[in-house]
Amino acid sequence: MPEYTLLTVIAVIAVALLELLWLRTGIFRTLQYWLAIAIVVFFQVLVDGWLTKLSAPIVRYNPEHHAGLRFPWDIPVEDFGFGWAMVTLTILVWVKAGRRSGAAP
Numbered sequence: 001m002p003e004y005t006l007l008t009v010i011a012v013i014a015v016a017l018l019e020l021l022w023l024r025t026g027i028f029r030t031l032q033y034w035l036a037i038a039i040v041v042f043f044q045v046l047v048d049g050w051l052t053k054l055s056a057p058i059v060r061y062n063p064e065h066h067a068g069l070r071f072p073w074d075i076p077v078e079d080f081g082f083g084w085a086m087v088t089l090t091i092l093v094w095v096k097a098g099r100r101s102g103a104a105p
Contacts, residue, residue, distance in 0.1 A: 004066040008078040011085035018092065025095045033091065040087050041080065049073030 001009075019025060027033040051059045054074045061076055069077045 002065050002067055004061070004076070004078050004082075008081040008085070012081045015085045015089050015092070018089070023092055023096055025092055025099070027088075027091060027095060036091065037084065037087065040083060044080070044083050045072060045075065048075045048079050052076065052079075 019028065049072065051057070052061070052070075052074050054070075057074075066076045066078050071077060
């Protein structure tokens with residue numbers, strides 16, 4: 001498995017397990033979380049699509065490091081997993097820190 005693909009899969013699994021087995025914030029059951037993810041994906045498609053388009057790429061990926069599957073607009077699918085893991089981990093830490101400090105969720 002290519003390096004970027006492997007690391008993305010590990011990140012997605014690690015963040016999901018962190019929430020489901022340890023933090024248990026419940027964010028996966030909230031509409032707010034899924035709306036936030038939809039907004040992130042919308043802008044990720046716009047920006048990442050422009051940066052990685054094969055017709056005039058600004059960012060180039062070494063084909064040996066990713067699976068080669070690109071969708072939509074030539075975006076490597078690993079970018080979505082990496083983005084999800086990064087944003088979700090940030091939200092998890094934010095929610096957990098807020099609950100510990102006594103702030104409303």
